[in-house]
Amino acid sequence: MIPFVVGPRSPDGLEAQLQAEEILKVAMRDAPRALGALISIDISNVLTRTKDIKSKCLAEVFPDIDDRVSENYALLLSMTEEVSDRF
Numbered sequence: 001m002i003p004f005v006v007g008p009r010s011p012d013g014l015e016a017q018l019q020a021e022e023i024l025k026v027a028m029r030d031a032p033r034a035l036g037a038l039i040s041i042d043i044s045n046v047l048t049r050t051k052d053i054k055s056k057c058l059a060e061v062f063p064d065i066d067d068r069v070s071e072n073y074a075l076l077l078s079m080t081e082e083v084s085d086r087f
Contacts, residue, residue, distance in 0.1 A: 041082040049078035 054074035058065060065073075 040086060041079065046075070046078045046082050049081060050074045053077050 050071070054070050058070045058074055062070070
């Protein structure tokens with residue numbers, strides 16, 4: 001991950017700005033930990049579960065949902081399930 005980010009700016013003065021920058025540094029330092037969970041997932045399980053979620057769950061609850069939206073939403077849900085099952 002390449003952080004092309006301008007840090008948050010605070011209208012509350014220099015002390016608040018320094019505190020906001022420190023919070024950003026901590027978040028950027030801890031970001032690889034979150035990625036580790038995603039790297040360790042089994043993508044074949046995710047893709048299989050994505051099809052199940054899309055066809056069974058989303059189609060029933062949201063019959064008029066756009067296909068691209070349902071595909072992306074189902075993918076996110078299946079990735080979430082996989083990560084939560086492992087950790």
